[in-house]
Amino acid sequence: MSNKQSQQRYAIGMVGLGVMGRNLVLNMGDHGFSVVGYDKEPSQVEALRKESADRDICGTENINDFIAMLRPPRAVIILVPAGAPVDSVIKDLLPYLDKGDLIIDAGNSYFKDTDMRTRHLTAKGIQFLGVGVSGGAKGARYGPSIMPGGPKDAYERVRPVFEATAAKVNGDPCVTYLGSGSAGHFVKMVHNGIEYGVMQLIAETYDLMKRGWGLNDDEMHEIYALWDKGELNGYLVEITSHIFSKQDEKTGKRLISEILDVAKQKGTGMWTSQSAMELQVPIPTIDLAVAMRDLSVFATERELASVIYQRSQRRFVGNRNLFQEQLGRALFAAIIITYAQGMALLAVASEKYQYRLDLEAVTRIWRGGCIIRAALLEDICAAFRAKHNLPNLLLDPNLSRKLMEHQEDLRQVVCQAAELGVPTPGLMVSLGYFDAYRSIWLPANLIQAQRDYFGAHTYERNDAKGAFHTDWEKGEET
Structure with a gap:
């Protein structure tokens, strides 16, 4: 055996040994896979070497050595920031x-x-998979949700690795082949959009309890912990309860109070909104969540506006225990609506882009490892199992029953928030979407008339087919 052949012993390679990449390498090593990692930064390679003892793992900052150590046909994972860095690695x-x-x-x-x-790589004879990975650093280390898209035969090559390293729910790995082309990254994008929406909704309940009720961090920790034991059980509610009990090592105060009220974004939420607008699918809760992150950045302007538009801060004076229960139920209703918007987008995109998504499978692999994992996903899985081509979760009998049982709580909370002057735009727009979706009539006929009046865009009629135009100032229909 030649020296070159003896080197070619690693089953898979990883480019990018930051926290996510390094943890995923260690996860694969835990499951018996041989992995070689590559990073231009020597400190990242050294960190992998220190953490990978007793595993068949190697690290290098030399791309020639990296390629030489991979068994052909080679399989290389890239885990670097989106955009230009990905293209740079591919070029290298x-x-x-x-x-x-x-x-x-x-x-x-x-x-x-x-x-x-x-398209670029296929023309060169190189196979390419776009794979969404959710779960953060801990998920990468101990089991993420994995969303692969691309050629089916390419997925089959790495399926054993993905199934071994993915999170497990009742023994089932949280990974499955989703579809051709960019199916995996589209699903991950929508996952992140839903994540944006749910995080915004939870933040609004925090604001209501903090400014509307005057609760302290201990009380909010207890409430979120209680909610996590019921129908709101899910990763984001769980970590929210933990956040309120975390002490700042620097000041000794609760850390949450020392964090700036500015939340930026890396783009996936914005992409979800852009894609939904291109496909003409309304996702207002997700759109609003993106907008509120943008608004949070305008801290100086918000400070100036708070002086111009002063209003005394009102406190809730009713039965707090009752309203706490209503708030939790309102949050649950709004979360159902948020998932419904995201899944409706996936349904339309699946047909438009020919992904042929199995939405039950999508929600099944979200049940473990990922950021939006929640007990509610069991109901969502059941909804798509019962009707695989369900256009909107709000039409599912079980989920519609639950939403009907919670809708009055959502209305009461929105009304109370408006009275207190505490901004809850996510809850409000979720209620607005629900009321519009369930409305047999909408005032869009007036919009048609307005467009025809100022721009001769024509309109449709209830009593005849075709496009019509009226000279509105003369009152003559043509």
Whole structure:
């Protein structure tokens, strides 16, 4: 056996040994897979070497050595920031790769970029998978939710690795082949959009309890912990309860009070909103969540506006225990509505982009490992199992019953928030979407008339087919 052949012993490679990449390598090593990691930064390589004792793992900052140590046909995972860094890595790898080798982009790439890279690499004979990975650093280390898209045969090559390293729910791995092209990254994008929406809704309940009720951190810790034991059980509610009990090592105060009220974004929420608008699918709760992160950045302007528009802060004076229960039920209703918006977007995108998504499978792999995992996903899985082509979760008998049972709580909370002057736009727009979706009539006929009046855009009639135009100032229909 030649020296080159003896080197080619690693089953899979990882480019990018930051926290996510390094943890995923260690996860694969825990399950018996041989992995070689590559990073231009020596400190990242050294960190992997220190943490990978007793595993068949190697690290290098030399791309030639990295490629030489991979068994052909090679499989290389890229885990670097989305955008230009991904293209830069692909450019660096291409001179060393052969036809039949596989590149896997496991970052949060924009799905249209994934489609472009697929075309580029396919023309060179290189296979390409766009894979969404959710769960943060801990998920990468101990079991994330994995959302792969691309050629089915390419997925089959790495399926054993993904199934072993993914989170498990009742023994089932939280990974499945989703579809061709950019299916995996589109699903991950919508996952993140739902994540934006749910985080905004939870933040609004926090604001109501803090400014509307005057509760302290201990009380809020207890409430979120209580909610997590019931129908609101889920990762985001769980970590919220933990956040309120965390002490700041620097000041000795609760850490939450020392954190700036500005929340930025990396783009996936914005991409979800953009894609929904392109596909003409309304997702107002997710859109609002993106907008509120943007608004939070305007801290100086908000401070000026608070002086101009002063209003005494009102406190809730009713039965707090009753309203606490209503608030939790309102949050649950709004979360159902948020998931409904995200899944409706996936349903339309699946047809438009020919992903052929199995929405039951999508929600099934979200039950473990990922950021939006929640008990509610069991009901969502059941909804798509009962009707695989369900256009909107609000039409499911079980979920519609639950929403009807909670809608009055959502109305009461929105009214109370408006009276107190505490901003709850996510809860408000969720209620607005629900009321519009269930409305047999909407005032869009007036919008048609307005468009025809000022721009001769025509309108449709109830009593005849076709497009009509009226000279509104003369009152003559043509």
